[in-house]
Amino acid sequence: MSDEKTILLDIADGVATITLNRPDRLNSFTAAMHEELRGALAAVREDKSVRCLLLTGAGRGFCAGQDLSDRAVAPGQEAPDLGASIETNYNPLVRSLRELPMPVVCAVNGVAAGAGANIALACDIVLAARSASFIQAFCKIGLIPDSGGTWTLPRLVGHARAMGLAMLGDKVSAEQAEAWGMIWKAVDDDKLAEEAGALARQLATQPTHGLALIKRALNVSLDNDLDTQLDLERDLQREAGRTQDYREGVAAFVAKRAPKFEGR
Structure with a gap:
């Protein structure tokens, strides 16, 4: 068994870069890899110097989803409990990315298939290499899109395209x-x-708390009616108006200088 880390974490200039690091397997997930990733995300949350997360993959792919040779999910004499894998690993990962109180940028450097595609789409801003591709590969093996795919896809591309991509x-x-x-x-x-x-x-370098509030507002907007969203905007704007970054932003605007945000 290799001792090589399957998740690489680098922190510099306010940016935490997490790299999925199983390039020989197109960065497909195992239970051990999920455990390493949970540790990396916990470190990002705890490090007050981090104001943005960048997620990418090593090698020629971003992530091919679940490694189907992993014992926890591989079909055998008894059917595996795939729901347990989702509950333990994928659902907490998607929730963590969406709830992280800072922007999450994803750089898709190659194929993003299955859960790998939907993990990328759970990030806030996604850039992809022109050679990269996104594949909802679940239907090819009799499964449904997970990792938020059935929620994210219709909101991004509409019902008809989501149904076509999934089926x-x-x-x-x-x-x-x-x-x-x-x-x-x-x-x-x-x-x-x-x-x-x-x-x-x-x-x-931007007002991190304000960006986190933008993220919170947009992530729930399609599920709220207008009155609920207006009330949420009021509450979040009240919170934003009490930050040091708001005071700095206004002071810089009045003084006609570049702001120096501290993320609080």
Whole structure:
């Protein structure tokens, strides 16, 4: 058994970079890899210097989803409890990414299939290399999209496209994903790391608490009626108006200088 870390964590310039690191298996997940990732995300939450998370993959793929050779999910004489794997690993991961009180940027450097696609789409801003692709591969083996796929897809691309992607398992190129509104931007392969890193560093200099409030508001907006959302905006704006970053932003605007946000 290899001692090589399946999750790499680097923290610099206010940005925590988490790299999925099983390149020989297209960064497909095992139970041990999930455990390492939970530890990395906990470290990100606890480190007060971190103001943006960048998630990417090593090698030629972002993530091929679940490693089907992992004993916890591999079919045998007795049917595995796939719901247990989802409850223990994937659902907490998706919730953690969406609830993290800072922007989460995903740089999709290659194929994102199955759970790998939906983990990418759970991030706040997604950039993808032009050679990358997104595949809802579940239907090919008799499963349903998980990791939030049945919730995220219709909200991003609409019901008809979500149904087609889920039932047909067609490959969606990065450029098509951008055109459909699945992701923020498709970029040249050799520019992905540079652009994603620059974006993450830029976000790390912005009013982090305010960005976290934007994230909270947008994440619930499609499930709220207008009155509920208006009330939420009122409450979150009240909270934002009490931050040091709001005072700094107004002071910088009045003084016609660049603001120096501290993320609080």
